[in-house]
Amino acid sequence: MITIALPKGRIAEETLMIFRKIFKTPFLFEDRKLVMSEGGFKFLMVRNQDIPVYIVNGAADIGVVGLDVLEEHKPDVLRLLDLKIGKCRVCVGIKESDNLDYSAPELRVATKMPNISRNYFSTKATALKIIKLYGSIELAPIVGLSNAIVDVVETGTTMKQNGLKVAETIMHSSAHLIANKNSFIIKKDEILSLYDKIKKEIED
Ligand code: PRP
Numbered sequence: 001m002i003t004i005a006l007p008k009g010r011i012a013e014e015t016l017m018i019f020r021k022i023f024k025t026p027f028l029f030e031d032r033k034l035v036m037s038e039g040g041f042k043f044l045m046v047r048n049q050d051i052p053v054y055i056v057n058g059a060a061d062i063g064v065v066g067l068d069v070l071e072e073h074k075p076d077v078l079r080l081l082d083l084k085i086g087k088c089r090v091c092v093g094i095k096e097s098d099n100l101d102y103s104a105p106e107l108r109v110a111t112k113m114p115n116i117s118r119n120y121f122s123t124k125a126t127a128l129k130i131i132k133l134y135g136s137i138e139l140a141p142i143v144g145l146s147n148a149i150v151d152v153v154e155t156g157t158t159m160k161q162n163g164l165k166v167a168e169t170i171m172h173s174s175a176h177l178i179a180n181k182n183s184f185i186i187k188k189d190e191i192l193s194l195y196d197k198i199k200k201e202i203e204d
Contacts, residue, residue, distance in 0.1 A: 001037075001041065001042055002040070002061045002183075002187060002191065002194065003041075003043075003044065003059070003061050004043050004044065004060060004061070004062050004063065004064075005043075005044045005046045005051050005054040005055060005059075005062070005064070005065075006043055006044065006046065006063070006064050007046060007047070007051055007064060007065060007066070007175075008046065008047060008048070009048075010086065011048075011064060011066075011086040012045060012064075014083075014085045014175075015064050015083070015085070016028075016043075018083070018198060018201050019041070021201055022197045022198065023039050025038055025039040027039070027041075027043070029043070029045060033045075034046075044059075044060055046060075046063075048065065048066065048069060049073075051063045051064070051065040051069065051178075052065060052069065052073050052075035052077060052178070055075065055077045055178055055179070055180050056075050056076055056077060058182060058183065060180070061179060061180055061183035061187060061191065062080070062177060062178065062179045062191060062194075063077075063177075063178050063179075064083065064175050064176070064177055064178075065175065065176060065178055066086055066088070066152075066173050066174070066175055066176070067082075067171070067172075067173040067174060067175075067176055068088070068113065068116070068173040070176060070178070071115075071171065071173075072113045072114075072115050072116050073115070075178075076181065077179060077180065078179040078181055078184050079176055079177075079178055080176070080178060080179055080191075080195055081176065081177040081195060081198065081199060081202075082174055082175075082176055083174065083175045083176060083177055083198070083202060084174055084175075084202055085175045086173075086175035087154075087172070087173070087174045088153060088154040088173050089152070089153050089154075089166075089169050089170075089171065089173065090113065090151070090152055090169070090170045090171045091151065091152075091159075091166045091167075091169050091170060092109075092120075092148055092149070092150055092166070092167045092168040092169075092170065093138070093148065093149045093150075093151060093153070093159050093164045093165065093166055094141065094147065094148045094149075094164065094165065094167045095141050095142075095164060096163050096164065096165050098141075098147070099167075100148065100168065101147075102125060102126045103126075104126065104147070105127060106126070106127045106129055107121065107126045107127065107129070107147055107148060108129045108131060108145075108146040108147050108148070109121070109128065109129070109130055109131065109146055109148050109149065109150055110131040110137055110145055110146035110148075110149045110150075111130065111131070111132070111133065111137060111150040111151060112132070112133055112134055112135065112137060113150055113151075114130045116170060116171070117130055117150040131145060131146050137149045137150075137151040138159060138162040138164055139162070141164060142162060142164075148167065149164070150170065153166060177195070177198065179191055
């Protein structure tokens, strides 16, 4: 049995679609349930940011997670495959009327991705203050909590609706298949067999 951690929401649904096509099995979560066992797999419904925690600790053998989360937390996992779903960008956002001013005495950046942000701005000649938030990042510049945000942009609607614009793109992201290092040794054949099927399915 392989345990697979999926991030709640659209990526989970798109990943399950891939499994449905491969195994011709419904793979449906019952309402509000967080675990589903079917077809020799156990699926876990996990918060996006928590996926690496389940994999690193061996509570799941493999998982699906955004490259942005991998780059932010640098978990000790194997990166197996880019699933090419859940495509988005990590961007610097500012108010529509503003310019990103690196000559200002201090840049205050609100984000749930402090490591990516710090790393990015370290190459710019500016004093940086990171304001760590857990959600609704787009609110920060509106109320003067920050001058800028670093956040995930998919369609761009959230920024636009809140009077913000993309100033710079830091990285592109998509959902990746990752594995626990021990699981990959102990369950190598099972995981590789699944890897081959998924790879074939997404390339078709
Ligand atoms: C992300 C991100 C933005 C929004 C961007 O949040 O933080 O708010 O999506 O999408 P858009 O460009 O299509 O408008 P998400 O809904 O993933 O919630 P989270 O804060 O829990 O990660």
